[in-house]
Amino acid sequence: MSDWEAPRVLLAVDLVILTVRGSSLQVLLVERGVEPFEGALALPGGFLRDVEEDIPAAARRELEEEAGLADEPHLEPLGVYGEPGRDPRGRVISVAHLAIAPRLPEPVAGTDAAQAWWKPVDDVLSGRLELAFDHRRIVADGVERARAKLEHSALATAFCGDTFTIAELQQVYEAVWGAQLDPRNFYRKVQAAPGFIVPAGDERRPGNGRPARLFRAGPTDSLNPPMVRSAQ
Amino acid sequence: MSDWEAPRVLLAVDLVILTVRGSSLQVLLVERGVEPFEGALALPGGFLRDVEEDIPAAARRELEEEAGLADEPHLEPLGVYGEPGRDPRGRVISVAHLAIAPRLPEPVAGTDAAQAWWKPVDDVLSGRLELAFDHRRIVADGVERARAKLEHSALATAFCGDTFTIAELQQVYEAVWGAQLDPRNFYRKVQAAPGFIVPAGDERRPGNGRPARLFRAGPTDSLNPPMVRSAQ
DNA sequence: GTAGCTTCTTGTCAAACTGACACAAAATTG
DNA sequence: CAATTTTGTGTCAGTTTGACAAGAAGCTAC
Numbered sequence: 397m398s399d400w401e402a403p404r405v406l407l408a409v410d411l412v413i414l415t416v417r418g419s420s421l422q423v424l425l426v427e428r429g430v431e432p433f434e435g436a437l438a439l440p441g442g443f444l445r446d447v448e449e450d451i452p453a454a455a456r457r458e459l460e461e462e463a464g465l466a467d468e469p470h471l472e473p474l475g476v477y478g479e480p481g482r483d484p485r486g487r488v489i490s491v492a493h494l495a496i497a498p499r500l501p502e503p504v505a506g507t508d509a510a511q512a513w514w515k516p517v518d519d520v521l522s523g524r525l526e527l528a529f530d531h532r533r534i535v536a537d538g539v540e541r542a543r544a545k546l547e548h549s550a551l552a553t554a555f556c557g558d559t560f561t562i563a564e565l566q567q568v569y570e571a572v573w574g575a576q577l578d579p580r581n582f583y584r585k586v587q588a589a590p591g592f593i594v595p596a597g598d599e600r601r602p603g604n605g606r607p608a609r610l611f612r613a614g615p616t617d618s619l620n621p622p623m624v625r626s627a628q
Numbered sequence: 629m630s631d632w633e634a635p636r637v638l639l640a641v642d643l644v645i646l647t648v649r650g651s652s653l654q655v656l657l658v659e660r661g662v663e664p665f666e667g668a669l670a671l672p673g674g675f676l677r678d679v680e681e682d683i684p685a686a687a688r689r690e691l692e693e694e695a696g697l698a699d700e701p702h703l704e705p706l707g708v709y710g711e712p713g714r715d716p717r718g719r720v721i722s723v724a725h726l727a728i729a730p731r732l733p734e735p736v737a738g739t740d741a742a743q744a745w746w747k748p749v750d751d752v753l754s755g756r757l758e759l760a761f762d763h764r765r766i767v768a769d770g771v772e773r774a775r776a777k778l779e780h781s782a783l784a785t786a787f788c789g790d791t792f793t794i795a796e797l798q799q800v801y802e803a804v805w806g807a808q809l810d811p812r813n814f815y816r817k818v819q820a821a822p823g824f825i826v827p828a829g830d831e832r833r834p835g836n837g838r839p840a841r842l843f844r845a846g847p848t849d850s851l852n853p854p855m856v857r858s859a860q
Numbered sequence: 861g862t863a864g865c866t867t868c869t870t871g872t873c874a875a876a877c878t879g880a881c882a883c884a885a886a887a888t889t890g
Numbered sequence: 891c892a893a894t895t896t897t898g899t900g901t902c903a904g905t906t907t908g909a910c911a912a913g914a915a916g917c918t919a920c
């Protein structure tokens with residue numbers, strides 16, 4: 397074993413960037429500009445730039461280069477995908493990350509070289525949209541992570557802007573979970589969770605009906621009691 | 629960028645193997661036989677054997693080679709730890725896994741070359757025990773994962789043997805959470821969770837007092853309603 | 861300006877769940 | 891057989907949930 401040498405692998409970073417647009421949960425996809433899978437839809441991502449680059453730093457770099465999201469959205473490691481044979485260029489280990497972007501009305505700022513679009517995750521999960529590599533599984537894992545974290549953490553606020561109404565927050569829950577919630581019970585629940593949201597002045601934002609109070613994300617990240625997704 | 633070549637890194641697999649012994653949560657540690665950190669305590673693990681080896685396969689191989697756990701315990705990916713400089717031998721990316729072993733009275737079957745011990749996780753988390761590399765953080769993340777999963781999944785049954793009493797299951801919760809639970813409410817709760825545990829014959833196992841009914845793990849992995857760890 | 865519509869916010873109420881605890885049941889020990 | 895220990899069942903008050911009524915506060919149409 398003294399002359400044995402550990403194998404070396406290529407390290408990539410892939411991003412599952414989620415947002416809520418309208419009433420649907422969407423994921424950012426790019427068109428691949430190089431082989432393999434040239435022209436196919438894929439998650440934004442790329443190889444480590446050099447052997448000294450930190451993994452979170454690489455994720456933030458790709459977030460800016462490929463998605464044009466310079467401001468810091470929520471970003472967390474999601475998992476490792478390294479099946480042999482998943483990439484014809486050799487043994488590639490991909491470290492997937494989950495990013496949450498606030499509502500962006502624009503169809504995504506133009507990116508590096510390739511084009512990028514927001515696509516409904518339902519189209520990806522149902523197979524209506526084909527993705528390169530094993531990216532469909534990565535999206536599925538990212539969505540499931542987001543769904544689970546909405547129950548016990550304040551992740552939902554990352555989908556919103558700096559300030560938001562309770563109804564907007566509810567739309568996030570409904571889009572991510574794909575379920576309808578009662579506005580009145582939702583209102584009661586989020587207010588009761590200590591530290592989840594705090595009033596942002598008594599300003600209001602006009603809509604169609606009665607104006608709503610504005611809130612911003614509170615200090616605590618863990619929700620107790622949790623939000624429950626049970627019977628519809 | 630055409631003559632640019634992606635950097636290659638070393639890939640390692642580390643294992644956080646947890647079990648409950650007596651009333652404390654313990655983790656399996658080995659004494660390192662080679663530099664760096666020779667002689668120090670560390671998590672079992674090692675490099676990928678060859679460039680074609682699958683990551684879960686490598687985790688199972690280390691589980692058997694270094695921990696002597698040939699039968700299949702619960703095993704799941706935990707996270708990636710790849711900070712530059714964490715290993716003097718070069719850029720090493722470690723894929724940590726969480727394994728749950730049932731109660732083993734023996735102080736661990738003798739392993740490959742080095743020795744192995746069960747150590748209370750409290751000693752690791754408090755810093756009373758020094759670990760090589762960033763393994764203390766990995767243990768902390770593994771323990772937190774286990775604590776969280778006990779709430780919403782049937783993971784607790786992985787700590788038990790094939791059949792177990794409700795009191796034994798409660799000891800698992802108490803050891804992992806580090807909290808006391810009311811036996812009568814616990815009894816009611818686990819019975820009410822559909823598919824969590826199912827009666828295993830009407831056999832019983834003598835103890836000191838009244839004999840207890842035996843159960844085995846049920847079909848469902850997700851607990852609804854969840855077990856809650858709140859007030860002490 | 862008033863009627864009508866929309867959305868936000870506050871209540872109400874029965875059913876379910878939780879946490880604390882009394883107590884019966886079934887074994888072992890002295 | 892009495893004492894002890896642990897398992898299993900029941901009770902009960904306080905809290906939370908889910909469904910829904912109704913008031914409050916804006917906009918639009920006539």
